[in-house]
Amino acid sequence: MLRTDALAAIYPDIEDKIVVTIMGAVAAELYMLGHKEHFFYLEHAMGLASSMGLGIALALPEQKVVVLDGDGSLLMNLGTLSTMARYKPGNLLHLVFDNESLLSVGGFPTATSTGTDLAGVARASGVPSVMEVRTLEQLKEGVRHALAGETLTTIVAKVEAIGPKSFHMDLGLLENRFQFKRALERLQQKKD
């Protein structure tokens, strides 16, 4: 499964949700599918996208929050799984694209290439719903199920280590940051 195909497959299900992505290929590929003001691309601070997603999910329990994570990023902050599992926000979907490599910085293999099982780590950390998916159909089904329900879910999607030709995004970091905050304000006003 290519990550870009995976993102395209789930885009209709996540485009109206609050999304926080990691940097690099995931950010660029989501951006190319169609930017939304309630998408935040964390272009640095590797590992912290899931912590940001947890902060948003706890702050806005009425909103669905989707974190797009990667194996390299998650391995830098494995404790996040135990913290998410501790608070179990049912409005949070944690989707990890596992390409077994640090693709955006030269493609060096990560520890998932030598046997570390992120779904297993998530399960053992206490995340109540965990699945590992290898096909677009499984992924779509898993994402729909998680977004329809009220259970904190981690989905580990095994994907190929192939990224976009260009990582260019015509969106400044601070432009994204201020736009995103406004968009969350508007989403919240709609709910109130």
Next chain:
Amino acid sequence: MPVSVTNSRLIYDALKSCDIKIISALPETWLVHLIRMADEDPDVTLVRLAKEEEGIGISAGAHLAGVNSALLMQNHGFLAAINPIVSLALLYKIPLLMLISYRGHFGEKDPWQTQGGLATEPILRALNIPIWHLTTPADVQRRIKDAQTLAHASLHPVAVLLSRELMWED
């Protein structure tokens, strides 16, 4: 454990008057009462972290979601969170209200705290993070509010150093 309950209460009340809804923390001796108060407060979500750097992400998320938060950390926890402070909070102009117990400074008996004590202020200054030494109970309410006000106006982290004379009763 001679951690001041009275002054912990003053600090907690000051956080409440700042409309803080999310507090992230890792246990440390001087913070025990503050963490308990947050845990017992039904209007506050206490997020017990595995490592302090997660707290920077949680506070960033909370801020972008329009909710006030604070971080309770030891100075070694601050040291553990440097990269996210730089590459999330400073990079993205995220206000942080960091209450940092200032271990390893004058009066410290534990040798293992002393290197962190020596490094704390130079590193805060190197990051251009404003510092307030909270030493007097009468100052607590005013200075914590001031710290939050500055953090929000400057969209920048602000550090309130919780001192030995405030937190510890020998």
